[in-house]
Amino acid sequence: xxxxxxxxxRSASSRGFPYRNHxxxxxxxGWSAEFEVGKVVPLRYFGRDLVAFRGExxxxxxxxxxxxxxxxxxxxxxxxxxDNLVCPFHGWQWSADGRNAEIPYSTKPNRGQRVxxxxxxxxxxxxxxxxxxxxxxxxxxxPTIPGYDAxxxxxxHPHCTGEWLNRPVAPQFLxxxxxxxxxxxxxxxxxxxxxxxxxxxxxPLWHSRQRMVWGRGKGDTWLTPxxxxxxxxxxxxxxxxxxxxxxxxxxxxxxxxxxxPIDDTLSDLRMTNFVPRHEPNAEVPTERAAKxxxxxxxxxxxxxxxxxxMTYIARPPLPPEEAKPYLAYxxxxxxxxxxxxxxxxxxxxxxxx
Amino acid sequence: xTTHIAQVFTRDPLIGADALARLFSILARHVPGAIxxxxxxxxxxxxxxxxxSVHGSPGGEIFWESRAPGRVRGGVHPMFYPTDTxxxxxxxCDAAAxxxxxxxxxxxxxxxxxxxxxxxxxxxxxxxxxxxxxxGFVYLTPQNLRAWLPEMWWGTVLGPAxxxxxxxxxxxxxxxxxxxxLGPATYWLQLTEHLESRPTDADPLDLPRRDVAEHLGExxxxxxxxxxxxxxxxxxxxxxxx
Numbered sequence: 037x038x039x040x041x042x043x044x045x046r047s048a049s050s051r052g053f054p055y056r057n058h059x060x061x062x063x064x065x066g067w068s069a070e071f072e073v074g075k076v077v078p079l080r081y082f083g084r085d086l087v088a089f090r091g092e093x094x095x096x097x098x099x100x101x102x103x104x105x106x107x108x109x110x111x112x113x114x115x116x117x118x119d120n121l122v123c124p125f126h127g128w129q130w131s132a133d134g135r136n137a138e139i140p141y142s143t144k145p146n147r148g149q150r151v152x153x154x155x156x157x158x159x160x161x162x163x164x165x166x167x168x169x170x171x172x173x174x175x176x177x178x179p180t181i182p183g184y185d186a187x188x189x190x191x192x193h194p195h196c197t198g199e200w201l202n203r204p205v206a207p208q209f210l211x212x213x214x215x216x217x218x219x220x221x222x223x224x225x226x227x228x229x230x231x232x233x234x235x236x237x238x239x240p241l242w243h244s245r246q247r248m249v250w251g252r253g254k255g256d257t258w259l260t261p262x263x264x265x266x267x268x269x270x271x272x273x274x275x276x277x278x279x280x281x282x283x284x285x286x287x288x289x290x291x292x293x294x295x296x297p298i299d300d301t302l303s304d305l306r307m308t309n310f311v312p313r314h315e316p317n318a319e320v321p322t323e324r325a326a327k328x329x330x331x332x333x334x335x336x337x338x339x340x341x342x343x344x345x346m347t348y349i350a351r352p353p354l355p356p357e358e359a360k361p362y363l364a365y366x367x368x369x370x371x372x373x374x375x376x377x378x379x380x381x382x383x384x385x386x387x388x389x
Numbered sequence: 390x391t392t393h394i395a396q397v398f399t400r401d402p403l404i405g406a407d408a409l410a411r412l413f414s415i416l417a418r419h420v421p422g423a424i425x426x427x428x429x430x431x432x433x434x435x436x437x438x439x440x441x442s443v444h445g446s447p448g449g450e451i452f453w454e455s456r457a458p459g460r461v462r463g464g465v466h467p468m469f470y471p472t473d474t475x476x477x478x479x480x481x482c483d484a485a486a487x488x489x490x491x492x493x494x495x496x497x498x499x500x501x502x503x504x505x506x507x508x509x510x511x512x513x514x515x516x517x518x519x520x521x522x523x524x525g526f527v528y529l530t531p532q533n534l535r536a537w538l539p540e541m542w543w544g545t546v547l548g549p550a551x552x553x554x555x556x557x558x559x560x561x562x563x564x565x566x567x568x569x570x571l572g573p574a575t576y577w578l579q580l581t582e583h584l585e586s587r588p589t590d591a592d593p594l595d596l597p598r599r600d601v602a603e604h605l606g607e608x609x610x611x612x613x614x615x616x617x618x619x620x621x622x623x624x625x626x627x628x629x630x631x
Contacts, residue, residue: 084616104533133613147513148527148539153613171608171617 043344047300048206052348056300058082059207059372061240061275062157062164062178064294064306067193071096071163076121078111082167083299086154087111091119097132098165100152104136160184161192162292162308164278169374176240178274181290181310189290189310190321198307198333200340205303207276207295208369209343214273215365217246218358223338227252230269235361237368242273244361250286258327259286276372288312291332307336390458393487393584394527395480395496397508397546398534402468402628403476408503409451412465412478415502419495422486423461425453459486469630474623475506475531484512489585493544500546501572506623507534508546512584537611537618541598543584547605549574550621555605564600 049056065079071090078101079086085101087110101109103123108114113124120129120137129138129145134153136145155166159178166174183189190196213219215235220226228249235244246269251260267285274280281291290310297303309332311325321329354362370376401408417424454462459482466477478499480492492510500508513525529539552560552574560576561568567579580597602610608619 134611144525146528147525148529148533150537150539150611152536152611152616154616155614166614167616169617171615173614 043204045204045301048208048348049300051206051346052350053206053208054350055373055375057169057374058167058297059276059369060168060170060172060374061277061372062166062174062176063207063277063296064162064292064308065098065165065296065304066163066306067197067308068096068158068161068163069191069193074116076111076114076116078109080298081165081304082297085109085111087114087121088163089114089116089121091116091132093119095119095132096156096158096163097121098154098156099130099134100154103128103130104149104151160292160308160310162294165296176274178278181280183312184310187316188312190313190325191319192308192310195320195326196309196311196329198329198336200305200336202298202302203305203340203344204301205295205305205340205343206348207297207303208348209346210279210293210295210305210339211242211273211276211369212362212365213339214242214244214271214279215361216358217361219342220246220248220269223342224335227254232361233268235364237364240275242271242365242368244271245269246271248285250283258324259331276369287328289328289332293336305336305340307332391484391585392460392513393480393482393484393492393510394513395478395492395508395510396527396529397478397496397499397503397505398475398529398531399478399499399503399505400474400548400626401476401503402473402626403465403478403503404467404628404630408467409465411502412499415498416463416480416495419498420480420482420487420491422459422488423463423480423482423491425451425463459483461486468626468628471627471629472625473531473629474625475534476503477529477531479528481526484585489583493579493584496544496546497569497571497577500548500575500577504548504572505546505575506548506550506621507538508548509542510544510584511542531623535620535623537620538609539611541578541580541602541605541610543580545578546571547576547578550623551609552576554619554621555609559605563604565597 044051063081065081071077071088073090073092073094075090077088079088079098086098087101088096088098090096099121101111103110103125105123105128106125108123108125110121110123115122117129119132122129127140128136130151131137134151136147136149138145155174157164157178160181164178217230217232221229230246230248233245233247248267248269250265250267251257252264256263265285270282270284272280277295279293283289292308294306295303309329311321311328314325403409403412413424451465462481464479468476482492496508496510499505547560557574563578565578566581569577571577578601580601606619611618
C-alpha cells in the first residue's frame, strides 16, 4: 500500500523561508457576523491565546486570553457585562481598553493590573487584527470596498465565504501569487499564461494587473456565455496577509483572500466574495452567483494543494519573463518582516514586464 | 482625603527576622504611623493591626492594616519559591498617616538598603468616600514587571535591571523634576516637587508622565493596542526557601 505523505507540519522557516517572525500588518480573524453582541470567542493567532468579545455598545475587543488574576482562559466560560469581559474563574471584569474594572468581591478594582489589548478594525464585514512582532500600533488602514456600504453585494457571511483552517501555509505563499501570472495556467486552468501589464509596490499596497482572456478556447461557458472575453485581473495586496482581486470583464465580483498565522506552522485561510446582488434585498446568492462562489472556492483548493506541500525557494531560478514582478514583490514584501528591517526597506517598486 | 501608595521590588529576599527588623525601623523613621503593631490591644509599638500569614515563619507574608483616620494597609511578601525574582513591600496610607513625603523617603531608603529593581510612590485620586477608601488600589506583582511597567508614577525607582536595559545615561538624563542616584545603577525619578502639591487640573501629571516615559522608552510601558513590550530579564536567585 502506498504511504501517501501528509502535508509537512513544519514551520515556514524550516521549509526554506528566510524569516522566522510573522510579517507586520492587518490579518483576518473572522467575519463581523460571527462576533455577536455579548458573545465571547476564544482565538489563537501568532502563537498567542486570545479572546474576542463584543460589548453591549457594539465595540469588538480582542485581548490576551489569560486573566492576570489567577490565569483562567477567559475565552472559555467568560461572559460580557456591559462593555466589560468577565473572567469565568472569579468574576473579575476587564474593560475594553484592558484595565481591571471590577473585582466583584472587593470594593474596588486593582488599578495596576492590565490585559494586553490588540488593535482591531472591522472593515467590509471582516474582523482584522493588527500584528507587529515588536508590538507597534497600526501604521495604515484597510480601505472600504466601493459599494460595500450601499448594499450592492450579498451579505458576505456565511454564504459568500470559504475557510480552510489549520493549514500548513505561510502568508507569503498567498502573497507571491500576486506577482505570479504563470501559475494561473498551471494551477487554475487558464488557457494561456496571462500577461502582467503593470506592477507596483508602494507603502503597504502592492498592485498588479494581469491581462486575461477569460474562457479563451473554451467556447461558451456558464462564466463566459458569449465565448472568450478580454479583461483584467486587478490585484491589490495590503501587507502580506490580505489580497483583493477584481475580475474585470467577467463580472463585478470582488474577492478577498487572507492567510492568518496561528503559529509558526499553521495558518487559517479565508475567502470573502463580494458578489453583486441579482435582486434587491436578496440575502443568499443563487444560480450563477452561487456557482461563481463555488468556482472561486475550488480555485483556492487548487492553490492549497501547492502551498501545503511546497518548500520555499529563497533564490529561485526565474526566467526573465517572471523575474521582474516576482523579485519586485519579494523586495517590497521584505519591509513587513522585522528581520529584514536591518537592511534598507524598499518601500516603492514599480515596473513593466 | 487622598491615599498615598507605594511598592518596592527588592532583590533581597527579605527572609529572616533581621531583614524585617531593618525594614520596619526604616518604616518607623519615615512613616511612624504605619508600622504594624501586635495583635493584642495595649501592646503599643504600632498603630496598625498586624497579621502574619500561615505560610510559615520566617519566610511567610505579613499583612497589616488599620482603619481611618490614619488608615494604613501594608504587606511584605518575602521570596517564597526558588523561582522568585523579587520580594515585595506594599504600603497604602491615607495622607494623614503618610505625611507629605513619608512614603517617598521610605521607598528611597528601602530601595538602597535592600537592592530594589523597581519601586513607586503615587497618590490615588478621588478618595473622598465616607469611609475614606480610595476608588481603587494598586498591587503589582513580579509577573507584571516581567511583562511591562503600567505607567510612570510620581516617584519611581529604577534599579540595575532597568538601568542596564535602558542605559544609565538615559535614566540619569530623564526630564523629571528630580533624578537622584540612590546607589549603584539605582535611580529615583520624581515628577514634581511634592507628592501632594500637584496642579489641580484633570490628570495633572499626564504631560510629565508622558515625557519621562517617552524618554525612557515607550515600549517599556503598557498601552492599549500595544501587544509586545520591552522588559528586563530578571535573574532567578533561588533564594526562596519553599
